[in-house]
Amino acid sequence: MTDTQSNAYPSITAIGITGLPEILDGDNLGQMIAEAAQNQGTPLVEGDILVVTQKIVSKAEGMLVSLDTVTPSQFAREYAENADRDPRLIELVLRESQSIVRMDQDRGVLITETKHGFVCANAGIDQSNIPDDDVVCLLPVDPDASARRISSEIQAVAGISPPIIISDTFGRAWREGHVNFAIGVAGMDPLKDYRGTDDANGRILHVTTIAVADELAATAEMITAKAINVPVALIRGMPYQPDAGSTAPLLRERTRDMFR
Amino acid sequence: MTDTQSNAYPSITAIGITGLPEILDGDNLGQMIAEAAQNQGTPLVEGDILVVTQKIVSKAEGMLVSLDTVTPSQFAREYAENADRDPRLIELVLRESQSIVRMDQDRGVLITETKHGFVCANAGIDQSNIPDDDVVCLLPVDPDASARRISSEIQAVAGISPPIIISDTFGRAWREGHVNFAIGVAGMDPLKDYRGTDDANGRILHVTTIAVADELAATAEMITAKAINVPVALIRGMPYQPDAGSTAPLLRERTRDMFR
Numbered sequence: 049m050t051d052t053q054s055n056a057y058p059s060i061t062a063i064g065i066t067g068l069p070e071i072l073d074g075d076n077l078g079q080m081i082a083e084a085a086q087n088q089g090t091p092l093v094e095g096d097i098l099v100v101t102q103k104i105v106s107k108a109e110g111m112l113v114s115l116d117t118v119t120p121s122q123f124a125r126e127y128a129e130n131a132d133r134d135p136r137l138i139e140l141v142l143r144e145s146q147s148i149v150r151m152d153q154d155r156g157v158l159i160t161e162t163k164h165g166f167v168c169a170n171a172g173i174d175q176s177n178i179p180d181d182d183v184v185c186l187l188p189v190d191p192d193a194s195a196r197r198i199s200s201e202i203q204a205v206a207g208i209s210p211p212i213i214i215s216d217t218f219g220r221a222w223r224e225g226h227v228n229f230a231i232g233v234a235g236m237d238p239l240k241d242y243r244g245t246d247d248a249n250g251r252i253l254h255v256t257t258i259a260v261a262d263e264l265a266a267t268a269e270m271i272t273a274k275a276i277n278v279p280v281a282l283i284r285g286m287p288y289q290p291d292a293g294s295t296a297p298l299l300r301e302r303t304r305d306m307f308r
Numbered sequence: 309m310t311d312t313q314s315n316a317y318p319s320i321t322a323i324g325i326t327g328l329p330e331i332l333d334g335d336n337l338g339q340m341i342a343e344a345a346q347n348q349g350t351p352l353v354e355g356d357i358l359v360v361t362q363k364i365v366s367k368a369e370g371m372l373v374s375l376d377t378v379t380p381s382q383f384a385r386e387y388a389e390n391a392d393r394d395p396r397l398i399e400l401v402l403r404e405s406q407s408i409v410r411m412d413q414d415r416g417v418l419i420t421e422t423k424h425g426f427v428c429a430n431a432g433i434d435q436s437n438i439p440d441d442d443v444v445c446l447l448p449v450d451p452d453a454s455a456r457r458i459s460s461e462i463q464a465v466a467g468i469s470p471p472i473i474i475s476d477t478f479g480r481a482w483r484e485g486h487v488n489f490a491i492g493v494a495g496m497d498p499l500k501d502y503r504g505t506d507d508a509n510g511r512i513l514h515v516t517t518i519a520v521a522d523e524l525a526a527t528a529e530m531i532t533a534k535a536i537n538v539p540v541a542l543i544r545g546m547p548y549q550p551d552a553g554s555t556a557p558l559l560r561e562r563t564r565d566m567f568r
Contacts, residue, residue: 057326057348058531058538064318088317115401124402159568167482176516217516219566221481222427223489224560225499225519227526239485240533256436256477258533259485266487267528271318273500273518278318286530302483305415306410307481307567 058285063090064271065098067282070179078201081280090282092206097283098198099268102128102216102231103177103185104279105194111186112178113140118214125208131156137173137184142173144186149308162187165299166231167308168218187216191232192294199234211235211288215265221307228269230261230295238298259298261290311345318344323350324531325358325540328437334337335401338461341540349449351544359528360492362476363445364492364539365454371446373400391416394456394537397433397444398553404431409568422447425559426491427568447476451492452554459494471495471548472490475525481567488529490521490555499523519558520548523542 067084071077081100085092092098106112118137120128124142128135130153139159142148143263145160149167152158162171164187175255188194195212203209219225230238238261268281302308327344331337341360345352354357366372380388388395390413398418402408405420409427412418422431422449432447433566439450448454455472463469474492479485490498498521562568 055522057350058324060322060530062322062527062528075528078362090317152566159566176541217518219520222565223519223522223558225406225522225558227515227519227522228481235461242533257485258477258529259480259483259487260530262483262487263530264524267320267322267530268526269518270320270520287458293486298483298485300482304483306412 055109060267060283060285062271063282063284064278065090065282066278068104068277068279071104071107071279073112074109075108076169076201077104077108077207078198078203081198082202084208084280085282086206092208092210092282093284094208095284096208097211097213097236097264097286097288098202098266098308099213099215099228099272099281099283100195100198101268101272101279102172102187102191105172105188105191105198105214105232106185109194111188114180115140115184117180127151127153127158130154131158133158137170137196139169140173140184140186141236144173156165160307161302164215164231164295166218166229168206171217172218172231186216187231190236191236192296193232195232195234195293197303209235211262211290211293213261214270215268217269228262228265230259230265230298233261233295233298234293235290236261236293237291238293240289261295261298320527320543320545322494322527322531323544324538324541325542326538328364328537331364331367331423333368333372335368337364337368337494338463339465340394341458342462342541343396345451345493345542345543346466352462352468352470352542353364353466353544355544355547356468357473357496357524357541357546359473359475359488359524359532359541359543360455360458361528361539362432362447362451363434365448365451365474365492366445368393369448369454370505371448372443373446374440375400375442385541386538387413387418388410390414391418397430400433400446401431401502404433406431406444416479423492423568426476426478426489426554428476430514432476432478432491448490450551452494452556455492455494471550471553473524473528475528477529488522488525490525490558492505493521493555493558494553495550496553497551500549512546521555521558523538550566
């Protein structure tokens, strides 16, 4: 466990990383983040965790797709017409998915399981914060690998390889409003296991495995949404369990899931 | 909007409130929290948001129930026997619920919609951090009212009435691991609406309503889980939209929900 905390009370600080330019295909995101942190007076230190929004990772990896290049299938065309959506976008959603979880043309809802295993609307494809109206942004092909690469890029310039969470904003079952989830993890265990540990009364806790990577992503959203062009948050003071890291432990196996 | 931020970069700090005693029925929780914050050198200031874990709210409101007082129905007895659970606990879960969302005796899973409208396992009833083995803890009857009361109690001693989130730890569809959710809200809008606002490229954003109360709860979990006996987190530097506050906007109407 790493804990930079020295006060008598626990505390965690989330700091937005500002000053990053528009990210382009091929950019060394790790280096840019480390330098931006340095430039704003909050250089990365041992124990920091970085949460990087999916959009800039996708941009650095060339995951922008012009809709002009997409020929929709008949299935995509028919759904899109009934749902009043762009058939080229629907085609891309289908291509990025391994299964359809819910599809309702009346409401225009298309919730799928992406090839990575994330259950979300429109396979995580979106159009916000992209300069061109006919261009959309796909999720990274392998966000865990993206997270590992960013950590290595930071190691090369800053001498430390912080845990990296790549975050995206999804809806949920049962509740309104979106929150951020971890879609890529490197350098830390995404789950924190309290099973078998004592509670404050010395009783063995029944549950509880906490999805700490998702909670870190949710925390970061509050920072990255506070201002425009703050696509990265640094979380300082949060102990974590070092690990190769992966989102796989966060994804419930289909056979164990009662909600698809 | 309230924003205590003065740096060139955005930042948010989450501080655990320590030194609270075991909470008893009738305790003035707001006063105790304000005094504990003062005592540890982090007195509450204007703009702070407090996240209070459900367990201490329930304890202050006398929501502990001895299982000895519960006579299970035949339905509860039969499910409990097949699922290898305590029939008295199952009886309480059913009493606290307005509908059953998933019930699987082989896996011992009982996911219901509570009378408040929360979809969660076992109606949010649990046994951790309770001194007596045969006693369980129910959710507060009206957690929004609890949040308002705590804010008023703080107003009486500290002169400010911070937004209050009451949090509890639930599982999710599709993903492993629990996270904290808001089950009670006072003093702030639980949703942050980005619909109709410009993104960084001046384009109108399609989505997105963020469940900021849930993200605050998730952030607080990382603090309250860092140490034993830290049942409250203070979030400093997070702008919020003042509002009477309620969890109702966070709960998807049954007719709009594709996952129950």
